Amino acid sequence: xxxxxxxxxxxxxxxxxxxxxxxxxxxxxxxxxxxxxxxxxxxxxxxxxxxxxxxxxxxxxxxxxxxxxxxxxxxxxxxxxxxxxxxxxxxxxxxxxxxxxxxxxxxxxxxxxxxxxxxxxxxxxxxxxxxxxxxxxxxxxxxxxxxxxxxxxxxxxxxxxxxxxxxxxxxxxxxxxxxxxxxxxxxxxxxxxxxxxxxxxxxxxxxxxxxxxxxxxxxxxxxxxxxx
Numbered sequence: 001x002x003x004x005x006x007x008x009x010x011x012x013x014x015x016x017x018x019x020x021x022x023x024x025x026x027x028x029x030x031x032x033x034x035x036x037x038x039x040x041x042x043x044x045x046x047x048x049x050x051x052x053x054x055x056x057x058x059x060x061x062x063x064x065x066x067x068x069x070x071x072x073x074x075x076x077x078x079x080x081x082x083x084x085x086x087x088x089x090x091x092x093x094x095x096x097x098x099x100x101x102x103x104x105x106x107x108x109x110x111x112x113x114x115x116x117x118x119x120x121x122x123x124x125x126x127x128x129x130x131x132x133x134x135x136x137x138x139x140x141x142x143x144x145x146x147x148x149x150x151x152x153x154x155x156x157x158x159x160x161x162x163x164x165x166x167x168x169x170x171x172x173x174x175x176x177x178x179x180x181x182x183x184x185x186x187x188x189x190x191x192x193x194x195x196x197x198x199x200x201x202x203x204x205x206x207x208x209x210x211x212x213x214x215x216x217x218x219x220x221x222x223x224x225x226x227x228x
Contacts, residue, residue, distance in 0.1 A: 001030060001031045001032075001097070001098040001101075001102060002031075002032055002033075003031065003101055003102075003105055004080070004081035004082060004101075004105075005033050005034070005035060005079060005080040005081055005082075006031065006033070006034050006035075006080045006081070006082045006083070006084055006097055006101060006144070007034075007035050007037060007074070007075075007078035007079060007080030007082070007083050007084070007147070008026055008029075008034055008035070008036045008037070008084045008085075008086060008097075009037050009039065009071055009074040009075065009078065009083065009084070009085050009086070010022065010023065010026065010036065010037070010038045010039070010057075010085075010086050010087075010088055011038075011039045011041055011067045011070035011071055011074070011085075011087070011088065012038060012039065012040055012041065012043060012047045012051065012070075012088035013040075013041040013042065013043050013047070013064060013067070013070075013088075014043045014044060014045045014047060015043075015045075015047055015088040015089050016043075016045045016046040016047045016049075016050055017089075017192075018088060018089040018090075018190065018192075019047050019050045019051065019088050020050050020053075021091055022086060022087075022088050022089065022090060022091060022092075023036070023038070023050075023051070023054050023057065025086075025091040025092045025093070026086055026092060027054070027056065028094055029092065029094055029096060029097050029098075030094040030095060030097075030098050031096075031097035031098045031101060034080075034097070035058065035078070035079060035080060036054070036056060036057040036058065037057070037058045037060065037074040037077070037078060038051040038054075038057050038058070038059050038060070039059075039060045039061075039062065039070040039071070039073055039074050040059060040060070040061045040062070041062060041064050041065060041066065041067065041069070041070040042061075042062065042063045042064030042065070047088070048061060058077075060073055060074060060077070065158065066158060066161045067087075067156075067161065067164065068156035068157060068158045068159075068160060068161065068164040069156075069158040071085060071155070071156050072155045072156055072158060075147070075150060075151070075155050078147065080147060081146065081147060082101055082104065082144055082145065082146060082147060083144070083145050083146075083147050083150055084096070084097060084100070084143070084144045084145075085141050085142075085143060086187075087141060087189075089189075089190045089192065090187055090188065090189050090190060091120065091187065091188040091190070092186065092187050092188075093185065093186050093187060093188065095184055095186060096115060096144075096186035096187060097144065099113075099115065099182050099184040099186055100113040100114075100115055100144040100182055100186065101113075101144055103182050104144065104146065109178060110178045110179065110180060111145060111146055111149045111172065111177035111178055111179055112143050112144060112145035112146065112149070112172065112177070112178075112179035113143070113144050113179065113180060113181070113182050114138050114139075114140065114142045114143055114179065114180070114181045114182070115138075115142040115144075115181070115182055115184060115185070115186030115187060116132055116134050116138060116142075116181065116182075116183065116184065116185045116186065117134055117135075117136075117138070117139055117142065117185065117186070117187050117188070117189050118134070118135075118185050118187075118188050118189075119135055119136070119188070119189050119190070119191065120188050120189065120190040120191075121190055121191045121192065122135050122136065122191055123135075123136060123191040126191075132181065136189075138181050139165075139187075139189065140165035140166050140168065140169050141165045142186060142187055143165070143168075143169075143179070145179075149172070149175075149177055152175070153168070153171045153172055153175050153177070154171065155168075156168055
């Protein structure tokens with residue numbers, strides 16, 4: 001499938017075990033044109049060397065600041081009309097962009113699409129999603145989004161490590177942007193015990209997101225004049 005340029009962003013921190021397979025899957029996508037931006041977030045292993053071996057990819061390097069900051073650094077230089085994200089321990093299927101970007105091209109009123117997943121190795125506590133039946137639900141980082149809307153909502157919150165993708169969806173919804181899940185399976189995820197989110201159902205995501213939302217509301221509220 002051919003369409004507008006898509007920027008595929010891959011943040012990586014110490015994932016030399018999986019990064020090559022991840023990037024091979026990205027370059028096997030059945031959509032073009034694509035630019036691939038890998039952000040090495042201060043890795044101390046061979047991740048950067050592996051990324052450099054893919055000469056078609058653009059490599060950015062920074063001190064370790066977390067995946068949200070890494071993604072934001074790539075968004076800043078991305079040229080694509082659409083932005084997609086791939087975690088460095090996952091594998092995307094060839095149809096990911098043709099399915100998700102294709103839907104966005106056919107539905108200009110929709111800002112972003114999410115895709116379904118299957119597990120290479122599922123978390124031990126994964127349960128089926130109530131709507132789709134996918135183990136551990138629909139991952140927000142499967143998102144493909146119009147770059148203009150992503151910039152308008154402020155990209156990812158670098159203060160959040162783990163729930164930053166859910167927070168992005170919350171802010172998109174607050175801003176009146178439409179997003180939905182396409183029926184196709186577009187990625188294979190991998191649980192290996194060092195995942196930032198997968199397998200950690202005890203993480204206090206709702207409280208962190210609620211605090212972030214309240215902070216945003218307070219920042220935009222007009223102070224009331226003092227009452228006499």
